[in-house]
Amino acid sequence: MxxxxxxxxxxxxxxxxxxxxxxxxxxxxxxxxxxxxxxxxxxxxxxxxxxxxxxxxxxxxxxxxxxxxxxxxxxxxxxxxxxxxxxxxxxxxxxxxxxxxxxxxxxxxxxxxxxxxxxxxxxQDTALNVPGESLRNVLSARQFVGWYNGLPDDASLEVDLDVDSVVIIGQGNVAVDVARILLTPIALLKKTDIPENVLDALSHSKVKRVTLVGRRGPQHVALTIKELREMIHLPECRPQLRPQDYSHLRDLIPSLPRQRKRLLELLAKTALDSPEPKLASSWSSAEREWSLRFLLSPVEILAAPGGHAVCAVKLAKNRLEGEGLNQRAVQTTEMETLQCGLILRSIGYxxxxxxxxxxxxxxxxxxxxxxxxxxxxxxxxxxxxxxxxxxxxxxxxxxxxxxxxxxxxxxxxxxxxxxxxxxxxxxxxxxxxxxxxxxxxSFGQWTRLDEHETEAGTLLGKPREKVTNLKQMMDIIHQ
CATH class of the missing domain: 3.40.50.720 (NAD(P)-binding Rossmann-like Domain)
Structure with a gap:
């Protein structure tokens, strides 16, 4: 028919x-x-x-x-x-x-x-495919990004920020964006177009530490220099980088392409050198911190007492095989456990x-x-x-x-x-x-919603207040 x-x-x-x-x-x-x-x-x-x-x-x-x-x-x-x-x-x-x-x-x-x-x-998310991935507060970074950006599909995401430590699996720009939003002072976030309900959740966040975990070494990080620089200078926050993870970088740097060279020079300088006085003062008074951990792959997510929420992630230590930037990570039998109350996976889409x-x-x-x-x-x-x-x-x-x-x-x-x-x-x-x-x-109908959001944002002192409910969107569009 x-x-x-x-x-x-x-x-x-x-x-x-x-x-x-x-x-x-x-x-x-x-x-x-x-x-x-x-x-x-x-x-x-x-x-x-x-x-x-x-x-x-x-x-x-x-x-x-x-x-x-x-x-x-x-x-x-x-x-x-x-x-x-x-x-x-x-x-x-x-x-x-x-x-x-x-x-x-x-x-x-x-x-x-x-x-x-x-x-x-x-x-669509790429899953970790490890035991415990279905525990409460184990989420994809994509969902988390959708939540703080007002995507209707993720607007009602349940995120418990009443935790001290967060582990992000991945070290690309999405992982860094998520870490930065978790650690940025709420006064700065209020000037953005983050929805009000998300701002309220972030304002009550107890998160103090964010660890970004990668399966290979620091020379393989997928973030870009702009994002790294922002993290280094993030107000009320300091990097916690282990010098032993970065000491070999300065021997590698001279042979690298310019873009990769600049990134690793900044990473090595941050980890190995004393910061300038102004930055040192900022770091010394900071109550929040972020770190990068390398050569680790998640093998199991551990449950807190009661068996519903996450309390830690068990990681296999890796060794690198191959040459240069094309090295691959191979798991060993040696393990390490990181305590955390929230895990965000950011390993691709x-x-x-x-x-x-x-x-x-x-x-x-x-x-x-x-x-x-x-x-x-x-x-x-x-x-x-x-x-x-x-x-x-x-x-x-x-x-x-x-x-x-x-x-x-x-x-x-x-x-x-x-x-x-x-x-x-x-x-x-x-x-x-x-x-x-x-x-x-139509595009013309979308502009009605655009005007509605920007007007609502102006009243709140922000660029826009996004409508996150599809029915409400359609009601405004067709009014």
């Missing part, structure tokens, strides 16, 4: 719009984060007539810029201004509140569009599969592709983390988006993507959504 209705919709749309749509490339993008918007920007810039429709499962755009960037890094969100300019173009349409695979299938998108670009990122016919790689959590073209699917592309895995920052995602955008335009112009037969684009999909009772959200 649905198929008949779908086919009928195709016929009606094409019969009324064939002349107007002839030779106009209809392109859709799934996902409205940086990868999606940078891809759209490139296509609209490089092709004079292509139309781009962007689908997003949430009622709001911008993906990880809104829900992943640390609240105390507002400058990173400035790319939203560029994305808003893209959304204002007359050949662009935003359709929020639409879940591809549930409300609309990939097959339907391929019927409606000449090219389909998957840019929906990596939203995976994309989900939205269609069983896609060449989804279970191991990497990505869709197999050749430079952006999805393997075995002409006219289907990937952009950003769903194609590359969760690597890099917004700048690298911008590069991926521009590359995919240029590729799509090149394929259209070469005829690899055939645009001679008209496609109905959003008109067809809107018919499907209407039949299913789905109300897509």
């Amino acid at each position: 649905l198929r008949c209705a779908f086919d009928g919709a195709i016929g009606r749309c094409l019969s009324t719009a064939a002349a107007r749509l002839s030779q106009v490339p209809q392109v859709c993008i799934v996902g409205s984060g940086p990868a999606g918007f940078y891809t759209a920007q490139q296509i609209l810039k490089s092709h004079a007539t292509a139309r781009v429709d962007m689908y997003e499962k949430l009622p709001v755009p911008f993906g990880l810029v809104r829900y992943g960037v640390a609240p105390d890094h507002p400058e990173v969100k400035n790319c939203i201004n560029t994305f808003t300019q893209t959304a204002a173009k007359d050949r662009f349409t935003f359709l929020g509140n639409v879940t591809i695979s549930e409300d609309v299938t990939l097959h339907q998108l391929k019927e409606a569009y000449h090219a389909v670009i998957l840019a929906y990122g990596a939203s 995976r994309g989900i599969n939205i269609d069983s016919l896609l060449p989804y790689d279970e191991r990497s959590g990505t869709i197999a592709n050749d430079g952006g073209r999805v393997t075995g699917h002409n006219g289907v592309y990937v952009s950003g983390w769903i194609g590359t895995g969760p690597v890099g920052v917004i700048l690298s995602t911008m590069t991926s988006g521009f590359t995919t955008g240029k590729l799509v335009v090149a394929d259209i112009e070469s005829g690899l993507v055939d645009v001679s037969t008209p496609r109905a684009g959003k008109m067809l999909i809107q018919n499907v959504l209407r039949e299913r009772g789905i109300q897509p959200v």
